Amino acid sequence: MPAASEPAPQAEPAPQPAPEILAAFEKAKGFMPTDEGLALYAAATRAARLGLPLLEVGTYCGRSTILLADAARRAGVTALTVDHHRGSEEQQPGWDYHDPETVDPETGLMDTLPAFRRTLHRAGLEEHVVALVGRSPQIAALWSSPLGLVFIDGGHTDEHAGADYAGWAPHVAEGGLLVIHDVFPDPADEFTGQAPYRVYLRALESGDFAEIAATSSLRVLQRTSAPAAAHR
Template identity: 35%
Template sequence: MLNTTLMFRLRTVLDFYQMSIRTKEIDGYLDDVQGYLLALMAEQGPGVGEIVEIGSFKGRSTCWLAHGTKIAGREHVTAIDPFTGSPEHQPGMSCADMDLAAQGSTLPIFRQNVRKMDLDLHVAPIVATSEDAAKDWSRPIRLLFIDGDHSYDGVKRDFELWSRHVVAGGLIAFHDVGHWDGVTRFYREFMATNNSYEEVLDLFGLAVVEKKRLADS
């Protein structure tokens, strides 16, 4: 009989492989390794509170997060997006999106993708900008994923509005560090000046920080 550690590692590889195949059907901006890192943090990350995603598009990252939290029977994912795309997704721009041009929203495709992955019970969308959604938010967050407006001011605003709800010991993940100027500039400045967060990883454009507990700072 195989030992428990080997069984666990084999299952991890299998889970990664199967999810990589399934999420390939979802158009989006996250690669498989980044997706699996999100899933692992959703499954096993520290703290108690919701998982909040800013910038869901058609649901690729949402499904990785929801897959992880579903395995562990933990909190659902709140997916915040007006579903009208960023400036770069509009017609004639660098990442122009045909579904968005045709339907004016990625929400129908987002819902369809989440349903197809059998994750509806683990995802609660909020159709609003992060600024508007933040006005009514008061619940604790254990994992915050920032992947909305990629401008410097946009990332800074999302961090300032939402990080206050992250529990001590909780995690914040930033997407596209090193790939988008605004995100990279904000993240580098933030890491150089803050003393309340510690970097956990900065890999493949996904940077993750942990909010220090009072005793740590």
Template identity: 35%
Template sequence: MSADSFDAAFAHAADIPGWLTPDQARLLWDSARGAGAAPRILEIGSYQGRSTVVLASAVTGDGRVIAVDPFVDDWKYGSPQTRDKFEEHLRRAGVEHRVRLIADHSTAVRPLWTDPLDLLFIDGKHDVVTVRDDLRWTAYVRPGGRVLVHDCFSSVGVTLGVLPLLGPGAPLRYLSRTGSLAVFEAGTPTAADRARLLREMPWWARNIAIKVLLRLRLRGVARAFGHDSPYDPY
């Protein structure tokens, strides 16, 4: 089923572990609702399903969320039980029938993909090579469709991965961000779009500095930068 409101959807997602803030979840919800009557949404990186539940709750009609995640055994982001938890969270929210799971690496799935997409959400592996490859999924997003990138401007790998969008022939226009969740639109960027992206670089540098301070256990100094949390900015 689709939820009638964001609040109803997030009530199911709020207790699912993950790194998506309520404001970012609202952006996902609004983007999914604005993606058409029966949208095809592709999510790269699902973890335990926090964002998946929000997206799947928002789609209407015969809309579907295609969740791509290999569920690797990783010390921080995965375990042999992560897929089981993901599927249980979808069932608990009543959205499992709206989600098609592809348990594989996005970089392996993309070369075989052919279907058009109305919305793309990227929150997969954060190294530069993978991010750049994941952005190649933009080729399947309809003109004017949104591409949302999580941890943009808070991760070295993700930010370096999106910087080529400043160059000629880039397929995405940068619009805005909610925290580190960046909003792009499929289309040819203007000079103003590129300038808007460049203006985020000081905020990115600030976030990297905060990460260093947190690892040095200098929370007091991080607080001077406006970050009063033991967790990384995202």
């Protein structure tokens, strides 16, 4: 008689944040929906196994930072988040994503840093995050260490999204993850998602990254080649 077929291996369930972490994420000011947040958390948990820091470009008020910080905390690594905290183009007065509560009444400029700090404090995650306050290209130019994950969620123009990719993607370690938010292939989404989409295509065309997951507008790519020589 033929041998009985072996049962198919079960897929490993996606890691989930604790209820209080998910609640803090959903309460925080920001734009990422829950399904994409859970996908980001799963990617961060996977990347954290490399024992390297997890880095986010585009902090805003810390909504997604909560998830990266909790994944980093569980793995004993650090979450890094980069932002000048003056808001990206679509968050300025007169645009759909502007929130008047983020404006500093003294300067008249957006300042999301206080809201970000309150977000982390409420979630009990301050000690697991290093906030890098400044412009992404300037900070990236000074960076020389490998990263387990780079999450690109900053400005949505070709100039800014392209600079975030050029500055930070080379630092993703082999086997590490590049996560890109707001990837919209439809040309009708020119302002909100076409620049991230072009960054996504650029990463795939480089031959250095392969897509491993997609949830709504969130794309997860894994580095398949050795990183820059400086990291070897």
